[in-house]
Amino acid sequence: MRLKLTNRFAIYIGGILLAGILSLIAYDIYSSSVLLRDIGRNEAGEFLNTVSDELFTAMLSGKGRAGNRAVIDRLKKRPGVDDLRIIHGPSLDKQYGIEEGEIPVDAMDRKALEGTPAFGLEYRDGHKAARLVMSITMKEDCTGCHISHPGQVIGALSASISLGKFEGLIAGHTRKFIYWGGGILALTSIAAFVLTRKRLLEPLDKLKEAALSIAAGDLGFRVRLKTGDEIEELGMAFDEMAESLSEATERLKYLNERHSRLVQSAADAIVLKDIGTKMIVEANPAAAVLTGYPVEELLDLPSERLYQPGRQEEYRAVFKRWVHDGKGYLHGGAIIKKDGFEVPIEIAASVLTLDGRPMMQEIWRDLTERQGFEDTIRRQVAELEGTVKERTLELNNSLKELGEAYGKLKESEQKLIESAKLVSLGEMGAGIAHELNSPIAGILSITEALIKRTAEDHPNRHLLMKVREAAVRSKYIIMDMLTYARPAKGAFAPMYLNETVKATLALFASEINVGAITIVADYDPALPEVFGNQGQMMQVILNIIKNARDAAGPGGTIFISTRSVSDGYGEFSAVEVRDTGPGIRADARDRIFDPFFTTKEKGGGLNIGLGLSIARSIVKEHGGRIESFNHEAGGAVFRIHIPAYKKGLTVLS
Structure with a gap:
């Protein structure tokens, strides 16, 4: 059911009145409780102070425990005193013994014996009583009779004071407070209701009448309220709205007629x-x-x-x-x-x-006429596009054939030039190496003989050692030149790359200088057999390991592993060599396998830039491939793939 605004205001004001009265009652109950608690604390505190003074006087007069009991029994009979007890602490019990009526009976007694006063309200025979338990501390005047030291808690006093007479006084005050407060609230609520009806509800009824009239089509109705407040401003705004609505209606009629003419035409x-x-x-x-x-x-x-x-x-x-x-x-x-x-x-x-x-x-x-034009245009465009596509395709084919022919011509020309250069260089290198091989062998033999005949401390012995070192270097350079110019054609046979790597590390340990670096090997026991030349593959692995040794340097590490690999080209046995050096420079990656290319300084060691070129040639003769790249953790990686051997098949380079 929908309530009218008048009824709602009556309910609201009644609710406010009821809430106000309940709030007054709640506040009075709370304040009365606090007041009663404060009165009880004060009454009990003053009474226990009196008890403490009389007990102290009795103790000074030497009356002892009997005197204390007499004081307690006398003061307990005072009007308004519900209970009075003396509680002995552990020190008094130890000195004078424990008595039944003087031991702590509840948490408040024990709290006071710990040095903290305890207070609370309790019910006794239909009325409230204030209970206070106060600590008794040792004084200087009592040290002659007690074993405790000054300031120590030796006992407590517990008193319950009746609050019956105070409850009656507070209850009377509460009734007066509720009567006067409720009356004032009721009068205020009635006045607010009358004022609200006069100043709010009647103007709202007028606004409602105006709204219904305008809704019925009477756009000339005006409220014209004169209240001198916001309601009057609302009435003025309502009248302005009605005026604007009337003007908008006329404008809408005009637009509707105009739109109708546009649609019809x-x-x-x-x-x-x-x-x-x-x-x-x-x-x-x-x-x-x-x-x-x-x-x-x-x-x-x-x-x-x-x-x-x-x-x-x-x-x-x-x-x-x-x-x-x-x-x-x-x-x-x-x-x-x-x-x-x-x-x-x-x-x-x-x-x-x-x-x-x-x-x-x-x-x-x-679209009848437009589609005719569009069909003609589409037909002509299609014919033109077909002609253009046909001519463009012919031109593209001609250009493609011309480009392919030119590319093949340039490629053939470059290969021919490179082949001629390498053939000439190989023939010249082979001739020079052959002519130098015999003298170098003689120099090396004579130097070895002279070193054996020269004492260790001879001043010229180091010169002979340098001559031998230079002769050995020359010998290896000549061997590389001969290998590059006239590759050896050794016999191929089934073999295992695991054994090849192990043999290389064992036979060339001194040349690799195993003591200066760390070699970590990981062999795949299921590595398939390959078809190749053991000596040539040892040369490949030796060249790669020596490069890794030079890159890693003293104290570096070389990781050697073998794995079985399958890809779109078949099954392979793979050998991977990784070092902890600086890796391959970006400008050297595309040329690292070129003959005579090296990233090391010329003029020292045994390097002339043929090691990796020879290694690639040997791997290609075995039908495999060799690749190089930098590892994500640092250092260079060289990986060799040799096809797995299958009986009845011959590997061709």
């Missing part, structure tokens, strides 16, 4: 459909001309009767999408005229709401 067909029934509810004269139906026949005509039978589902799907999205899109289609002829149209739709009902406004544009 439009060249395109405009129809309005009910989204729920899909019936045409409005149409302009252009729609009648386009469809051949008079406007009267178009109204309440199902729109689907105008569409092609074979495209009904398409139109339904488009219509649903327009309704779902809340906006329209351009859509091409066709309608069937009354005489049965098809007319191609373009539909522009939009969703709107009229009189609370969702409507679909569609604008149909006749």
Whole structure:
């Protein structure tokens, strides 16, 4: 049930009055409780101070425990005293013994014996009583009789004081407070209700009357309130709103007439459909001309009767999408005229709401003439595009053939030049190496003999050692030149790369200088057999390990591992050598396997830049491949792939 504003205000004010009275009662109860507690604490405190003074006087007079009991029994009989006890602490019990009536009986007694006074209210025979337990500390005057030291808690006093007379006084005060407070609140509420009705409810009734009149069409109704406050300002704003509404209505009539003239004179067909029934509810004269139906026949005509039978589902799907999205899109289609002829149209739709009902406004544009022009243009464009594509394809094919021919010519020319250079260099190097090999061998033999005949401390012995070192270096350079110029054609046989790596590390340990670096080897026990030359593969691995040794330096580490690898080219046995050096420089990655290319300083050691080139040649002769890259943790990685051996197959380079 809906309540009127007058009844609501009565309920609100009554609620405020009730809440105020309840708040006063709650506050008075709380304040009375606090007041009663404070009175009880003061009364009990003053009484225990009196008891303490008399007990101290009795003790000074030497009356002992009997004197204390007499004081307690006498003061307990005072009016308003419900209970009075003396409680002995552990030191007194130890000195004088424990008595039943002087031991602590509850938590308040024990708290006071710990040195903290305890207070609380309790009920006794229908009234409240204030109970206070106060600590008794040792004084200087009592040290002659007691074993405790000054300041120590030796006992406590517990007193319960009746608060009955105070409860009566406070209850009377509470009643007066409630009577006066409730009366004042009631009078205030009545005055507020009367004032509210006069200053608020009656003006609101006037505003309601004005709103109903305007809703009924009386736009000339005005409230003209004179209250001198915000209600009057609201009435003025209401009158201004009514004036603006009247002007807007006149403006809307003008716009409606103008819009109607625009729709009626439009060249395109405009129809309005009910989204729920899909019936045409409005149409302009252009729609009648386009469809051949008079406007009267178009109204309440199902729109689907105008569409092609074979495209009904398409139109339904488009219509649903327009309704779902809340906006329209351009859509091409066709309608069937009354005489049965098809007319191609373009539909522009939009969703709107009229009189609370969702409507679909569609604008149909006749595309008969435009489609004729478009068909002609499309046909001519298609013919032109076909001609251009045909000529472009012929030109591209010619250019592609010309580019491929030119590229092959340049590639052949470059390979021919490089081959000629390398052949000439190889023949010249082989001749020089052959001519130098015999003298170097003689120099090395004579130097070895002289070193054996020279004492260790001879001043010229170090010169002979340098001569031998230079001769050995020359010997290895000549061997590399001969290997590069005239590769050895050793016999191939089944072999295991695990054994090849182990043999290389064992036979060339001194040359690799194993003591200066750390070698970590990880062999795959299931590594497949390969078909190759053991000596040539040892040379490949030795060259790579020596490079890794030089890159890692003294104290570095070389990681050697073997793995079985399968990819799109088949199954391979792989050997990987990784060092902890600086890695391969970016400018050297594409040239690292070129003959005579080196990243080391020329003129020292045994390096002339042929080691990796020879290694790649040997690996290619074994039908494999060698690759190099930098490891993500640092250092260079060289990986060799040799095809796994299958009986009956011969590996060709």
